Amino acid sequence: MSETPTACILIIGNEILSGRTQDANLLFLGTSLARMGIPVKEARTIPDVEEKIIAAVNECRQKYTYIFTTGGIGPTHDDITSAAIAKAFGVELERHEPSVKKMRERYTERLNAARLKMAYLPAGAEPIMTRVTSAPGFVMENVHVMAGVPSIAEAMFDAVAPTLKCGIPVQSRFIDAYLGEGEIAAELAIIQEMYSNVDIGSYPFFRVGKVGLSIVARGTDKDAIDAVIERIAEIMRELGVEPVPDTELM
Secondary structure, eight states: OOSSOOEEEEEEOHHHHTTSSOOOHHHHHHHHHHHTTOOEEEEEEEOSOHHHHHHHHHHHHHHSSEEEEESOOSSSTTOOHHHHHHHHHTOOEEEOHHHHHHHHHHHGGGOOHHHHGGGEEETTOEEEOOSSOSSOEEEETTEEEEOSSHHHHHHHHHHHGGGSOOOSOOEEEEEEESSOHHHHHHHHHHHHHHOTTSEEEEEEEEETTEEEEEEEEEESOHHHHHHHHHHHHHHHHHTTOOOOOGGGGO
């Protein structure tokens, strides 16, 4: 693995793939990890299918410093992530008694077998305990297994964040103008070649009845990012287009 820590996010759930549920966890995790200097290098959405979860986890945990999964650790029949992670590591599921105790306190007589399923973790897993739920997530080596519900996933991430090795935080700047991608594409390619340590992305928009372009520069070198944005602004003006003032973006 490289010196700079890297991350992969596995979003697990048929409901995400069907479009019935919109995923919010990738935005939160990607932004939070970037601030910590842990760039997300890959994100996948996979179904509630055991062999696919096992294959994705075993492949990605070898390639990246950290893996974060969201979804599939609830009480229903299609919540199979915990069992799949156990098989990926070649261990059995074990009942985590501290979680059982917390769940008894919360659910009292409503605690049933389906809910108790959430207290079973792979042998050797470190539970992720939060105040927002009695059911834990867990960590197996570099794999962090979290809930799909955004508020719970965020709480679980906040719980494990202090244990992560941080790198240099990723920074970004953007510049907008009312011009098409084709008008500046060649120049952007040249700038990207000059600044290989900066990721340059272009994103068209339609605003106040006009087509425009937002160009984003991301990286860990602030001086390089500033130089990229300044050069893009110069090119926009050479094309006869003034960058959109920040006040117009509010």
